[in-house]
Amino acid sequence: MLDALEVVTTVVVGLMVGVEFSVAFIFNRILDALPEDAGQLGHAHGGRMLGTLMPYWYIGSVVLSAAWAVAGRHHHGAGLVVAAAVLLIVSVVMSLLLLVPINNRNRTWTPETRPADWAEQLHRWNRYHYVRVAVIVAAFTLLAAALV
Incomplete structure (x- = not known):
């Protein structure tokens, strides 16, 4: 059972990292070139779409990694899993404090209703997102290392 939990957790977190990496380095650049x-409409739509899905993915990743940490506490790599869980918690706190407030505004903007500083707000979101991506990449790396 622990083996299945390890694999599922690693895959779920790895997929989340892939999506967030793609947002940071591919999709935002495509949208910015339009x-x-x-x-701006693409950013708002992405904010609505991913803003609905990602809370479940982030919280699910924390729950899975915490379950792995508890179930595998006497196994090799337990400290790495605990560290990964802590980093995932940091990513959730960052999201709630820094990224979600900007996204909640962005997702409602239209060309007629967006504020004058809308581009600056999106750039701020991107800067925070780069840090969050680094945090979840580190968490994923620790989970992968705990497997070996």
């Missing part, structure tokens, strides 16, 4: 209104 004409102003199209790019």
